[in-house]
Amino acid sequence: xxxxxxxxxxxxxxxxxxxxxxxxxxxxxxxxxxxxxxxxxxxxxxxxxxxxxxxxxxxxxxxxxxxxxxxxxxxxxxxxxxxxxxxxxxxxxxxxxxxxxxxxxxxxxxxxxxxxxxxxxxxxxxxxxxxxxxxxxxxxxxxxxxxxxxxxxxxxxxxxxxxxxxxxxxxxxxxxxxxxxxxxxxxxxxxxxxxxxxxxxxxxxxxxxxxxxxxxxxxxxxxxxxxxxxxxxxxxxxxxxxxxxxxxxxxxxxxxxxxxxxxxxxxxxxxxxxxxxxxxxxxxxxxxxxxxxxxxxxxxxx
Amino acid sequence: xxxxxxxxxxxxxxxxxxxxxxxxxxxxxxxxxxxxxxxxxxxxxxxxxxxxxxxxxxxxxxxxxxxxxxxxxxxxxxxxxxxxxxxxxxxxxxxxxxxxxxxxxxxxxxxxxxxxxxxxxxxxxxxxxxxxxxxxxxxxxxxxxxxxxxxxxxxxxxxxxxxxxxxxxxxxxxxxxxxxxxxxxxxxxxxxxxxxxxxxxxxxxxxxxxxxxxxxxxxxxxxxxxxxxxxxxxxxxxxxxxxxxxxxxxxxxxxxxxxxxxxxxxxxxxxxxxxxxxxxxxxxxxxxxxxxxxxxxxxxxx
DNA sequence: GCCGCCCCCAAGAAGCGCTTATGCTCGATC
DNA sequence: GATCGAGCATAAGCGCTTCTTGGGGGCGGC
Numbered sequence: 311x312x313x314x315x316x317x318x319x320x321x322x323x324x325x326x327x328x329x330x331x332x333x334x335x336x337x338x339x340x341x342x343x344x345x346x347x348x349x350x351x352x353x354x355x356x357x358x359x360x361x362x363x364x365x366x367x368x369x370x371x372x373x374x375x376x377x378x379x380x381x382x383x384x385x386x387x388x389x390x391x392x393x394x395x396x397x398x399x400x401x402x403x404x405x406x407x408x409x410x411x412x413x414x415x416x417x418x419x420x421x422x423x424x425x426x427x428x429x430x431x432x433x434x435x436x437x438x439x440x441x442x443x444x445x446x447x448x449x450x451x452x453x454x455x456x457x458x459x460x461x462x463x464x465x466x467x468x469x470x471x472x473x474x475x476x477x478x479x480x481x482x483x484x485x486x487x488x489x490x491x492x493x494x495x496x497x498x499x500x501x502x503x504x505x506x507x508x509x510x511x512x513x514x515x516x517x518x519x520x521x522x523x524x525x526x527x528x529x530x531x532x533x534x535x536x537x538x539x540x541x542x543x544x545x546x547x548x549x550x551x552x553x554x555x556x557x558x559x560x561x562x563x564x565x566x567x568x569x570x571x572x573x574x575x576x577x578x579x580x581x582x583x584x585x586x587x588x589x590x591x592x593x594x595x596x597x598x599x600x601x602x603x604x605x606x607x608x609x610x611x612x
Numbered sequence: 613x614x615x616x617x618x619x620x621x622x623x624x625x626x627x628x629x630x631x632x633x634x635x636x637x638x639x640x641x642x643x644x645x646x647x648x649x650x651x652x653x654x655x656x657x658x659x660x661x662x663x664x665x666x667x668x669x670x671x672x673x674x675x676x677x678x679x680x681x682x683x684x685x686x687x688x689x690x691x692x693x694x695x696x697x698x699x700x701x702x703x704x705x706x707x708x709x710x711x712x713x714x715x716x717x718x719x720x721x722x723x724x725x726x727x728x729x730x731x732x733x734x735x736x737x738x739x740x741x742x743x744x745x746x747x748x749x750x751x752x753x754x755x756x757x758x759x760x761x762x763x764x765x766x767x768x769x770x771x772x773x774x775x776x777x778x779x780x781x782x783x784x785x786x787x788x789x790x791x792x793x794x795x796x797x798x799x800x801x802x803x804x805x806x807x808x809x810x811x812x813x814x815x816x817x818x819x820x821x822x823x824x825x826x827x828x829x830x831x832x833x834x835x836x837x838x839x840x841x842x843x844x845x846x847x848x849x850x851x852x853x854x855x856x857x858x859x860x861x862x863x864x865x866x867x868x869x870x871x872x873x874x875x876x877x878x879x880x881x882x883x884x885x886x887x888x889x890x891x892x893x894x895x896x897x898x899x900x901x902x903x904x905x906x907x908x909x910x911x912x913x914x
Numbered sequence: 915g916c917c918g919c920c921c922c923c924a925a926g927a928a929g930c931g932c933t934t935a936t937g938c939t940c941g942a943t944c
Numbered sequence: 945g946a947t948c949g950a951g952c953a954t955a956a957g958c959g960c961t962t963c964t965t966g967g968g969g970g971c972g973g974c
Contacts, residue, residue, distance in 0.1 A: 312688055314616050330920055342963060344922070349962090354692070356699035360752070360890040361921075367752045369894055370705060371698045378691035382684055386614055389680035390656070396673045397658035403672060450662070450669045471939095588662040592671055632951055644932055646952065651931090663952075773970095 314386055316350040317379040319343055320358065324376045327366050350375075399428040402594035407446055408456035409439035410512070410537060414562040416477065416581070417456065419605035424598055431594055439514065447472070447584060453595045455584040456602070458556075460518045460577070473590045475599060477606035478581040480556045484571045485542070487549040497572040500554070504528040507551035511559075512537035519554055522577055543568055558609070581606070616688055618652040619681040621645055622660065626678045629668050652677075701730040704896035709748055710758035711741035712814070712839060716864040718779065718883070719758065721907035726900055733896055741816065749774070749886060755897045757886040758904070760858075762820045762879070775892045777901060779908035780883040782858045786873045787844070789851040799874040802856070806830040809853035813861075814839035821856055824879055845870055860911070883908070 322332035322343075329343040336343070351358050358372035368376060395401040408417055421433055438446060443455040458480070484498050486506075492498050500522055508530040510516040516535055523530045533551050536542060539559040546553050547567030556579055560570055583602050589595045624634035624645075631645040638645070653660050660674035670678060697703040710719055723735050740748060745757040760782070786800050788808075794800050802824055810832040812818040818837055825832045835853050838844060841861040848855050849869030858881055862872055885904050891897045 311617065312692055314688075315613065317691075328920070339964060340921075341923085341965090345962070354695045354699060356695065356895055357890055357893045360888060362750060362752055362888055362890075365752075366921095369891075370896075371695045371894075374694045374698065375691055378687055378694070382687040382691065385680055385684040385687060386616075389619075389677055389684065390614055392676045392680070393656045393658065393673045396676065397656060448664060450664055450667075586662060586664060588659055588664075589671075591659045592673075593658055594672075630951070641933060642952070643934085643954085646954090647931070650953095668952095 312350070312353060312375075314382065316346055316353075317375065317382060319346045320350060320372070321376055321379045321383070323347065323359065323366060324368055324372070329366070395430065397593050399593050399597055400430040402430070402592075403432040403434065404454055404594045404598045405434045405436070405452040406454045406456070406598065407436045407438050407443045407452040409443070409458060410437045413456050413581075415558060415609055416602060416605050419608065420598065420601040423604065424601045427601070428597060431597070433598065439512070444469070444472070444584060447586060453585060453589050453592070454598055454602075456581065457584055458579045458581045460579045469584065471587075473585050473587055475583040475585075475603065476580055477583055477603055478558070478609060479578050480558045480581055482554050482573050482577040482579065483557050483560060484573045485546045485553040485555055485560065485565070485568050486571060487546055487552075488567055488569045489549065490552070490569070492571060493569040495571050497574040499526070499574055500577075501526040501528065503552050504530075507531055507533040509533065509542050509545045509551045509553040510535040511539065511542055511553070511555060515556075518579075522554075539563060614652070614655060614677075616684065618648055618655075619677065619684060621648045622652060622674070623678055623681045623685070625649065625661065625668060626670055626674070631668070697732065699895050701895050701899055702732040704732070704894075705734040705736065706756055706896045706900045707736045707738070707754040708756045708758070708900065709738045709740050709745045709754045711745070711760060712739045715758050715883075717860060717911055718904060718907050721910065722900065722903040725903045725906065729903070730899060733899070735900065741814070746771070746774070746886060749888060755887060755891050755894070756900055756904075758883065759886055760881045760883045762881045771886060773889075775887050775889055777885045777887075777905065778882055779885055779905055780860070780911060781880050782860045782883055784856050784875050784879040784881065785859050785862060786875045787848045787855040787857055787862065787867070787870050788873060789848055789854075790869055790871045791851065792854070792871070794873060795871040797873050799876040801828070801876055802879075803828040803830065805854050806832075809833055809835040811835065811844050811847045811853040811855040812837040813841065813844055813855070813857060817858075820881075824856075841865060 319332060319336060322335050323329060326332045326335060329347070330340045333340045333343045347359060354371065354375070356371045357369050358375060360367045360369055392401070406417070417435065421435075424431060424433065436452065438455075440455075440457045443452070443457055446452040447455050484492075484500075484503065486493050486498075492502060504523070504526070508519070510519055510532045516532070519530060534545055539555065540563045542553050542555060543560065543563045543565050545551065547565065549567070554573065558581070583599055585595055585599065590599070621634060621638060624637050625631060628634045628637060631649070632642045635642045635645045649661060656673065656677070658673045659671050660677060662669045662671055694703070708719070719737065723737075726733060726735065738754065742757075742759045745754070745759055748754040749757050786794075786802075786805065788795050794804060806825070806828070810821070812821055812832075812834045818834070821832060836847055841857060842865045844855050844857060845862065845865045845867055847853065849867065851869070856875065860883070885901055887897055887901065892901065
């Protein structure tokens with residue numbers, strides 16, 4: 311087996327014409343060069359260099375090897391370059407999955423910052439929510455998943471084998487029509503909305519809503535359900551019912567005809583980034599994760 | 613510095629999908645594979661493989677490396693192939709230099725045998741005699757030189773740094789016109805030809821002739837000098853003088869009108885092959901040398 | 915004739931790579 | 945739900961490789 315290191319040395323010897331000069335060029339001693347050349351000759355089974363007086367000449371086999379060396383070493387260098395570009399965030403792609411419309415502020419901010427910091431990187435964005443997003447992660451179809459979990463949820467997801475990075479604690483707020491009796495209230499307890507018609511969000515949020523309401527002693531009467539947050543806001547604004555939404559979801563929607571009222575006691579969902587332990591070491595993934603965390607801090611502060 | 617060995621292992625891991633299988637394919641243990649992959653990841657500074665549950669997936673950097681690997685490894689294999697062909701005498705060239713017309717039997721026999729044994733090898737043949745041929749050797753313009761030296765010559769060549777392989781001891785014979793008084797003699801002493809007109813060979817042979825004659829107490833009267841042996845024979849055959857020639861040179865010429873008489877005391881020249889110590893290790897050179905020696909044994913036997 | 919350059923050789927020390935042995939995780943099976 | 949098999953990680957031990965240092969010899973230039 312010819313080693314690339316040997317080819318590098320052979321080429322240096324061929325160009326400089328001496329072992330000593332090659333050693334200087336490669337940053338090692340002359341005996342090291344001499345030994346490597348001996349090893350290479352032994353491994354190919356034929357002399358490669360002829361010591362004729364002072365000068366060092368290549369044999370035909372040596373010439374053949376040097377001829378191939380440039381291509382091989384160029385290939386190695388190209389490979390190193392490409393990998394270094396990925397490692398150095400000058401290239402590389404991240405496949406990001408986020409829950410639908412949940413990341414309307416976080417993701418754009420993070421991706422904008424990522425692009426500004428590392429213009430060579432590319433991000434693909436898809437929408438899915440757990441458990442689908444976790445499945446995508448585990449099957450290798452994405453690198454990073456944005457998800458959320460409700461604090462104190464009934465069934466905890468099995469994320470034990472994943473890297474779970476909390477990004478943001480997002481509190482729930484009540485949304486009531488602006489003519490509603492509680493529209494001007496400082497805050498509202500969920501029980502006070504027991505008799506209202508409800509407009510629910512996505513299936514998972516709906517489950518959480520039911521759980522919270524049952525904790526307060528009633529079962530909500532759900533008239534509408536949609537996972538489209540602007541639609542929920544619109545329905546509330548039209549006076550068709552009340553809703554409970556994550557604050558982050560409300561923030562990106564203009565609440566026409568609806569009012570946001572703080573919910574007491576506080577119910578929060580935690581927005582997290584999920585990835586595989588190994589993927590967390592991949593530079594592009596780590597950088598994206600970092601920008602998501604930074605974006606989350608920005609949202610939390612505002 | 614990426615090592616080719618690592619690429620080979622990475623490729624095996626990528627194709628087999630597991631470290632254990634790669635180890636089996638490569639004939640080493642699983643920890644060896646594991647360690648090499650760790651070393652490779654460390655050397656490029658980014659993960660290359662993602663351990664997701666049971667299966668082993670490539671990261672983007674890993675894919676890039678595998679993509680380059682095939683080309684690099686193919687280059688290495690091609691280089692090994694080419695060198696192995698030279699080492700295995702399936703290819704390769706020898707640049708042979710021989711003294712003019714001195715090798716009319718030796719060289720053709722040897723080269724024919726070489727070609728028969730190793731059809732892929734190529735031999736280039738040039739004519740020169742020492743010191744020119746030695747110069748060509750030292751300057752790297754030829755690989756193997758056929759030369760000769762007279763035993764007991766006045767000036768010994770400085771062949772100390774060369775490989776000198778004696779091939780043949782070639783005795784000198786006298787050539788006299790067939791009507792000459794000595795034409796039927798069993799043998800002739802050089803002194804008996806003191807009064808004859810001489811036909812001399814090449815410059816070096818002429819020098820040797822003069823030296824031998826002076827050793828016998830006379831200076832030959834040289835009427836003609838040519839390094840063309842058939843011409844010498846022709847001149848003698850035409851009765852224009854006598855000559856002393858190497859037996860080998862006479863053998864390849866039909867002695868029309870001339871007779872060969874053994875010379876006493878015996879004067880011999882030694883035909884040798886010369887090469888550089890390092891070049892003697894080159895398979896093609898060694899093989900050619902061997903065939904020359906074998907051809908010489910054949911000539912000596914006949 | 916001396917000096918400098920360059921190569922080879924030998925010995926010692928450091929580093930590297932492989933193997934064996936062991937523990938752990940995961941997935942399939944009963 | 946427990947067991948079993950497969951596969952990876954880790955650690956220890958060993959041998960090999962490879963480097964450096966130091967010394968010797970040869971060749972060319974001043």
